[in-house]
Amino acid sequence: MIRVGINGYGTIGKRVAAAVRAQPDMSVVGVAKTRPNHEAATAVDSGFDLYAAVEEREPRFAEAGIELAGDVEHLVAESDIVVDGCPSGVGAENAAMYREHDTPALLQGGEDADAVDASFVARANYDSVTGAELVRVVSCNSTGLSRLIAPLREEYGIEKVRATLVRRGGDPAQSGRGPINDILPDPVALPSHHGPDVNTIFPDLAIDTLGLKVPATLMHTHSINVTLASEADAEAVRERLAAESRLFLIPGWLDLDGAGDIKELAGDAGRPRADVWENCIWGESITVEGRDLYLFQAVHQEADVVPENVDAIRAVLGTASAAESIRTTNEAIGLEDSLERGQF
Numbered sequence: 001m002i003r004v005g006i007n008g009y010g011t012i013g014k015r016v017a018a019a020v021r022a023q024p025d026m027s028v029v030g031v032a033k034t035r036p037n038h039e040a041a042t043a044v045d046s047g048f049d050l051y052a053a054v055e056e057r058e059p060r061f062a063e064a065g066i067e068l069a070g071d072v073e074h075l076v077a078e079s080d081i082v083v084d085g086c087p088s089g090v091g092a093e094n095a096a097m098y099r100e101h102d103t104p105a106l107l108q109g110g111e112d113a114d115a116v117d118a119s120f121v122a123r124a125n126y127d128s129v130t131g132a133e134l135v136r137v138v139s140c141n142s143t144g145l146s147r148l149i150a151p152l153r154e155e156y157g158i159e160k161v162r163a164t165l166v167r168r169g170g171d172p173a174q175s176g177r178g179p180i181n182d183i184l185p186d187p188v189a190l191p192s193h194h195g196p197d198v199n200t201i202f203p204d205l206a207i208d209t210l211g212l213k214v215p216a217t218l219m220h221t222h223s224i225n226v227t228l229a230s231e232a233d234a235e236a237v238r239e240r241l242a243a244e245s246r247l248f249l250i251p252g253w254l255d256l257d258g259a260g261d262i263k264e265l266a267g268d269a270g271r272p273r274a275d276v277w278e279n280c281i282w283g284e285s286i287t288v289e290g291r292d293l294y295l296f297q298a299v300h301q302e303a304d305v306v307p308e309n310v311d312a313i314r315a316v317l318g319t320a321s322a323a324e325s326i327r328t329t330n331e332a333i334g335l336e337d338s339l340e341r342g343q344f
């Protein structure tokens, strides 16, 4: 069993902890928190051992009646690998601790690419991170773009990707980012950082990205134009993308007109936290004009990186091939039951 520590139990950390626990070859050593809040309470209720991320704050856990298993240094020492789900920038600060304990660690997309040895998307560059000490699972947007780009590159070749990312203003629980009522070009200067981030996965890819932020919390929506290197027709592209386990081609009859409906479906299908781990591509939007492919996809920012973190654990430790890991992860969390098939 691979012993996994989770340092940072917020939006991403708690989802990764649950996904790791569901795997047949992994166990969760425990999770680290800076304070005893509602997430600490549910971590304990879920049976996770709790570790103090900040030594001076340990007494606060005792005051709240929460027993600690130790501090974060113990968690790191006891783990074969750590998933760092701390806020942007804190992960890079923690890197020295991971290196000191000789424990490999996964940082998240909020960290700079140069803070790590390699960046990761399972479908694109699984084998390249084996043996690395510090690996970054790229952001939700970069993950969503890379999953789409990988099969298109293999099947048709890509001349250029142009993507406009309509990004949610904040996660549902991020009250600090709202209330908002605006549509912001973000960043105003082009291109946005997302293209260079995708280049950490596909270094030679020509890609330009533009970003906006809108007053929404549920998902991001991408408007995509890919100039393919060879001719394609829309139906063939649809079939090729539908064959990818982490791309969900939305059939028209499901009548999913936006992120609200997609999240509703995920909740009705019994997905934990109504999480949508796959890219959701509107099948009808897939259009080809000459070598130009167009489509819309939605990406659940809180969820798509979760299976990627699980795969990155096996990739770093070299315990399974990409295909084995993706299959095992998907089965264990229930992603194999596609949102369409799972219903009926």
Ligand SMILES: NC(=O)c1ccc[n+]([C@@H]2O[C@H](COP(=O)([O-])OP(=O)(O)OC[C@H]3O[C@@H](n4cnc5c(N)ncnc54)[C@H](OP(=O)(O)O)[C@@H]3O)[C@@H](O)[C@H]2O)c1
Binding pocket: 007, 008, 009, 010, 011, 012, 013, 032, 033, 034, 035, 037, 039, 053, 085, 086, 087, 088, 089, 090, 091, 108, 109, 110, 111, 138, 139, 140, 171, 301, 302, 305
């Ligand atoms: N949310 C998304 O949509 C999303 C998507 C993809 C990637 N990411 C990336 O994932 C990373 C985490 O983001 P998130 O959204 O999960 O953030 P988050 O919800 O704010 O969770 C981070 C948690 O880390 C804890 N924390 C703060 N300082 C810590 C420390 N020194 N040691 C241990 N824990 C600490 C905080 O909880 P306590 O202080 O209460 O312990 C906080 O709840 C970031 O790099 C982000 O860019 C986020």
